[in-house]
Amino acid sequence: MNEVLPTARDLNTRTTAFTSAFEAAEEWRYRTAAANPHPAGRYGAASAEQFRTPITDDNPNLFRIGEHERLRDGATWDPATWTYGGAETPASRTMRPSPR
Known part of the structure; x- marks a missing residue:
């Protein structure tokens, strides 16, 4: 993409460059x-x-970036359980994945 985009003069060439970068x-x-x-x-x-x-x-x-548990108050990583501790906050509740 770094080679193509600076010289791209039309929408199709730019679209192709971004599509290729995304697919990679x-x-x-x-x-x-x-x-x-x-x-x-x-x-x-x-x-x-x-x-x-x-x-x-x-x-x-849907795939949220990052772990919503990090947004808890006093969040600490527990390597034994692979989870974060801490108390829920409005941010951690907002970012919690919806049940399917």
Whole structure:
């Protein structure tokens, strides 16, 4: 994209450059999740396919950036349980994933 975008003179060329960059990032993210040594969780191998699943009206494939638990008051990481502690805050409640 760095090579194409500065010289792109039309919408189609710019669209192609951004599409290629997005697809490369999407594939990298899939490979990273698939190779994750922790099979469970939304970043693990069992969830890798979410990075290739198209977003549609019927499947919004929502994926929040970061962990909503970090937004708790006094959040501390517990490596034994792979969870954050702390008290709920308005921000952590707002960012909590919706039940499906």
